[in-house]
Amino acid sequence: AAGVIQSPRHLIKEKRETATLKCYPIPRHDTVYWYQQGPGQDPQFLISFYEKMQSDKGSIPDRFSAQQFSDYHSELNMSSLELGDSALYFCASSWGVTGNTGELFFGEGSRLTVL
Amino acid sequence: GQQLNQSPQSMFIQEGEDVSMNCTSSSIFNTWLWYKQDPGEGPVLLIALYKAGELTSNGRLTAQFGITRKDSFLNISASIPSDVGIYFCAGQPNSGGSNYKLTFGKGTLLTVNP
Numbered sequence: 475a476a477g478v479i480q481s482p483r484h485l486i487k488e489k490r491e492t493a494t495l496k497c498y499p500i501p502r503h504d505t506v507y508w509y510q511q512g513p514g515q516d517p518q519f520l521i522s523f524y525e526k527m528q529s530d531k532g533s534i535p536d537r538f539s540a541q542q543f544s545d546y547h548s549e550l551n552m553s554s555l556e557l558g559d560s561a562l563y564f565c566a567s568s569w570g571v572t573g574n575t576g577e578l579f580f581g582e583g584s585r586l587t588v589l
Numbered sequence: 590g591q592q593l594n595q596s597p598q599s600m601f602i603q604e605g606e607d608v609s610m611n612c613t614s615s616s617i618f619n620t621w622l623w624y625k626q627d628p629g630e631g632p633v634l635l636i637a638l639y640k641a642g643e644l645t646s647n648g649r650l651t652a653q654f655g656i657t658r659k660d661s662f663l664n665i666s667a668s669i670p671s672d673v674g675i676y677f678c679a680g681q682p683n684s685g686g687s688n689y690k691l692t693f694g695k696g697t698l699l700t701v702n703p
Contacts, residue, residue: 516696519692530690582630582631583629
């Protein structure tokens with residue numbers, strides 16, 4: 475079965491640079507979530523989109539932005555990168571229709587290293 | 590925000606032993622999910638619970654949704670080396686609609702000695 479696809483898997487950037495992560499949800503899933511996981515930490519919710527509209531916002535820095543496109547893929551844009559942004563970034567998708575079970579399925583993550 | 594207290598933080602067991610871990614919350618969740626994460630990989634959904642009191646099994650895994658809707662436990666029976674990993678509980682405060690964001694526990698690191 476198709477899973478959530480994230481790219482790139484690994485990314486190395488310098489401080490103050492910009493990075494873009496991409497997420498392709500499971501086919502027919504209309505809701506996408508972004509999570510950030512630091513070393514030894516639990517995943518922290520950043521932002522979510524349902525039917526291309528932002529549906530919820532968590533601890534996402536103002537330097538970060540995200541959007542969901544017409545084909546339901548999503549991109550997380552990170553600017554003015556800081557050392558503390560080094561983390562695993564996960565995308566998850568679900569089928570957000572009312573009455574659905576609400577199970578979230580995660581991608582394999584994008585590891586961002588800021589030097 | 591909502592906090593999930595997951596325990597224990599880590600466990601070291603012998604192959605064949607049973608394992609139990611749990612999560613508690615000060616607030617109510619309508620859904621509890623249990624995930625397993627291997628190093629550098631994404632969390633993999635193990636079991637999802639939707640009703641208070643629900644007991645659900647998936648192979649050697651059994652999980653229960655507490656009656657108060659503020660807790661859940663996960664049991665692993667007859668552990669094997671490939672059970673090694675970090676187990677996360679996660680809760681969803683909303684039911685229905687389009688927003689199913691998860692709040693995660695801090696995780697339980699399981700080590701199985703062959």
